[in-house]
Amino acid sequence: MKTAITSTGNHLDSEFDLRFGRAGWFCILDEDTGKTSFIRNEQINASHGAGTRTVEKMMELGVGKVISGDFGPKAKELLEKFNIQMIILEDEQLTIKEIIKKIQN
Amino acid sequence: MPRRKRLRKIVAPPGFKGYRPFGNTSRNSGFIELLYEEYEAIKLADYDLLNHQEAADLMGVSRPTFARIYESARRKIARAFVETKEIRTFYGNAWMNENWYRCLDCSAKFTIPLNLPEKTCPLCKSVHVELIA
Ligand SMILES: [Zn+2]
Numbered sequence: 001m002k003t004a005i006t007s008t009g010n011h012l013d014s015e016f017d018l019r020f021g022r023a024g025w026f027c028i029l030d031e032d033t034g035k036t037s038f039i040r041n042e043q044i045n046a047s048h049g050a051g052t053r054t055v056e057k058m059m060e061l062g063v064g065k066v067i068s069g070d071f072g073p074k075a076k077e078l079l080e081k082f083n084i085q086m087i088i089l090e091d092e093q094l095t096i097k098e099i100i101k102k103i104q105n
Numbered sequence: 106m107p108r109r110k111r112l113r114k115i116v117a118p119p120g121f122k123g124y125r126p127f128g129n130t131s132r133n134s135g136f137i138e139l140l141y142e143e144y145e146a147i148k149l150a151d152y153d154l155l156n157h158q159e160a161a162d163l164m165g166v167s168r169p170t171f172a173r174i175y176e177s178a179r180r181k182i183a184r185a186f187v188e189t190k191e192i193r194t195f196y197g198n199a200w201m202n203e204n205w206y207r208c209l210d211c212s213a214k215f216t217i218p219l220n221l222p223e224k225t226c227p228l229c230k231s232v233h234v235e236l237i238a
Contacts, residue, residue: 085218088214089213102228103228105229
């Protein structure tokens with residue numbers, strides 16, 4: 001199972017990004033192997049449709065869970081439709097490493 | 106734009122993605138789309154043996170609407186049998202009434218997708234979760 005975490009930067013010490021469609025980066029965690037990779041969000045400057053295209057990206061990557069600070073109505077509807085679990089964390093001070101630690105505990 | 110269909114409440118999604126005929130004497134002739142609410146209608150009426158009013162109440166629809174969903178489901182299944190088609194299940198216009206949960210241990214908020222049976226926190230694995238409106 002792959003989990004996507006919205007991130008402000010491309011390393012494990014980067015802070016969590018509260019935005020979904022306009023997050024800077026996505027950290028893709030493979031929960032089985034513990035491996036992580038970072039993917040730049042190409043939709044960050046899109047004028048519209050960022051949420052929808054980001055959901056499509058998640059599908060493409062085979063993500064089953066998304067951790068972010070908020071999801072727009074369109075993204076919510078699509079993620080729910082595609083059975084992708086949404087997780088909302090409201091603490092923006094967290095780093096990606098700290099979030100991964102919570103999952104792996 | 107077509108009018109947005111009202112969502113129907115279902116208790117549980119089907120536990121399969123589809124059915125495929127075997128030993129076909131004719132070539133593969135495609136598939137029919139069975140909606141989650143149609144699966145639920147068949148289950149409530151023909152497996153749980155509820156009457157249409159009870160089933161309609163459970164799904165939060167009127168009795169005529171339930172009858173329409175149920176009829177559509179039966180016709181699709183009959184067509185799949187007779188025309189040797191696969192049956193594939195689709196999300197359709199269903200919704201689960203339990204949507205967002207909060208973990209009482211780590212305060213994460215989360216959804217539980219239809220294909221995930223367990224109600225545990227996806228972050229800290231706690232079972233202390235509550236439904237939020
Ligand atoms: Zn938790």
